[in-house]
Amino acid sequence: MTSSTKAFLGTPLAALLIPAAAIAQPYPSRPITLVETFGAGGPTDVVARLAAQQLAARLGQPVVVQNIAGAGGSVGAAKVAQSAPDGYTVLFGTLGTQAFNLGIYKRLPYDPVKDFEPVALLVRYPLVLVVNPDAPYRTLGEFLSYAKARPGQLSYGSGGTGSTAHVGCHLFNTTAGIEATHVPYRSTAPATIDLIGGNIQYLCDLITTAVPNIQAGKTRALAISTRTRSPALPDVPTLDEAGLRGFEAYTWNALFVPKGTPKEVIARLREAAVAGLREPEVQPTLRQLGIQLPEASQTSSAYLGELVTKEIRKWVPIIRQSGAAID
Known part of the structure; x- marks a missing residue:
């Protein structure tokens, strides 16, 4: 080691740089938890586990589905919102957790917009x-x-x-x-x-x-209820074509991470999840359940963020009008 190197290592700058370099690791370097906000065995859980399998195969780390049900998914969503923004705790979000709950619960333990970063829209029901x-x-x-x-x-x-x-x-x-x-x-x-x-x-x-x-x-x-017929029920007309012009209603699943998660981590998760659910081996299960994949243009993080905002504006007034709100 030269005298100049020894001198540098003794400086405050070296004290800052060396630990950072020592701990820097490519994402992901350990298992990921995917929080699913309903009980095990239901359709949402089935899709969450499909997504987890595909994420694990592409990211090279185990992805463990953790079912945290309660209060319309609020318990599980709050856990993710309060987690470290490092990409190791991911929410398998729904229309309910990201929009409905704002209209149903007077005191929601998280903000669907301010507490999360959108990753990708995965499926529609x-x-x-x-x-x-x-x-x-x-x-x-x-x-x-x-x-x-x-x-x-x-x-x-x-x-x-x-x-x-x-x-x-x-x-x-x-x-x-x-x-x-x-x-x-x-x-x-x-x-x-x-x-x-x-x-x-x-x-x-x-x-x-x-x-x-x-x-x-x-x-x-x-x-x-969607604008186009479902391959699972090809002979069943849409509400729009049957007379209720412009009617559309569906629920969905999407990935979200805590606010402040690095953009490169979000991009890695998005690419793996979107590609994974388009694998040929996954399609029979999705078709059997009648689940639809979004168009490629609808899988960006930006699109999901805009969708959440639109869904909140659409559904919160309807929920309050329906009498579903809980004081």
Whole structure:
């Protein structure tokens, strides 16, 4: 070692530079936690685990799915918001955690915009308007005529007050001019049982849970809530083409990280997640669930940030109007 090198190592500048260089490691250098805000085994959990597998394969580190349910996903989202902004704790966010909860809960333990960096929109889930297969209406037009002739006499179910099924159906009722009573259930399963039994008249079900019952002939689909038809239900018209012009409602999953996470880390996560869910081996599962991938132009971090803002503006007033808000 030369005398000049020894001299440099004794300076304050060297004391700052050497530790930083010693700890600098390429991302990721250890396992990543993907926080999923619903219970294990549901459709969202299935997609989260698919995403985790693909992320792990591309990033070269294990990606562990951690299910943290409660308060519409608020518990899990808050945990991520309060985590270190280093890319090792990632939120598998939903329309609920990033938009609905602002309208439902008066005191939310995080800010969906200020506390997160958007990474990428991953998938979309349409809603399906389903009825009892023995009902006297076989098309959306017939159903609307039937419902409007009986204001306040029909009831619709959902998997709980403030759920996507509840709020989406409320928007449908308002747009279509229907007066009906909401019957909340603990989950979609008992609501479907009562639909089949004739205790309620319709349900705005997520396509992931609707498709098996439709295919089994237990329920009948009248329309789907997205602008384009679903490959899983190609014969079911959209609400737009069936008469409710411009109607669109769906939920989604996307990745978010704590505010302040480095841009290069966000880019690495985005590239791995978007590419992973487009792998051929993943497509059969997504198709079976009726889940749609966004267009390539809709997978940027900027697009996701704009989407969250738009969803908040759209859904918060609807949620408050629906009576789903909790004081």
